[in-house]
Amino acid sequence: MVLALAALYLRFGGLSLMRGAFYGIGAAVIAIIGRSVWKLGKMTLAKDRLLWALFAVSALVTAWTESEVAWISLGSGVLAMLLKAPPKLGGGAALALPLPSWWLSGLGGVASDSTLWTIAWYFAPRQARSCSAAG
Numbered sequence: 001m002v003l004a005l006a007a008l009y010l011r012f013g014g015l016s017l018m019r020g021a022f023y024g025i026g027a028a029v030i031a032i033i034g035r036s037v038w039k040l041g042k043m044t045l046a047k048d049r050l051l052w053a054l055f056a057v058s059a060l061v062t063a064w065t066e067s068e069v070a071w072i073s074l075g076s077g078v079l080a081m082l083l084k085a086p087p088k089l090g091g092g093a094a095l096a097l098p099l100p101s102w103w104l105s106g107l108g109g110v111a112s113d114s115t116l117w118t119i120a121w122y123f124a125p126r127q128a129r130s131c132s133a134a135g
Contacts, residue, residue, distance in 0.1 A: 054080060 005021055045051045054076040061072050111119075 050080060050083060 005025070009019075009022070041055070045055055058072050058076055061069055
């Protein structure tokens with residue numbers, strides 16, 4: 001429907017009737033997204049006061065700075081983890097992060113030198129590739 005309206009809008013040179021239809025569609029889309037966000041938020045946060053507080057702080061920071069701050073999301077996750085499931089430090093053991101080994105080496109193990117060079121060549125700037133190929 002929106003595609004057909006867009007084609008008509010272009011064909012007839014921006015009639016005011018078409019402009020009004022787009023304003024109505026835009027409002028409906030925003031309402032659908034807002035309702036979905038609200039339902040998802042209620043379902044995800046449930047009755048957990050800590051999660052609601054972290055959500056409120058994140059929302060305030062986002063509204064204040066007018067941008068999403070990744071460190072706020074990361075910090076909220078770490079804070080929730082530390083408060084809900086604090087690490088057990090006993091017997092002088094060092095705090096170890098439970099990271100799977102493939103996070104450091106890849107799913108298939110350590111990559112070969114030729115694979116690493118292929119990846120480096122792929123991501124090399126175009127000027128570097130053309131200079132080395134010409135020389």
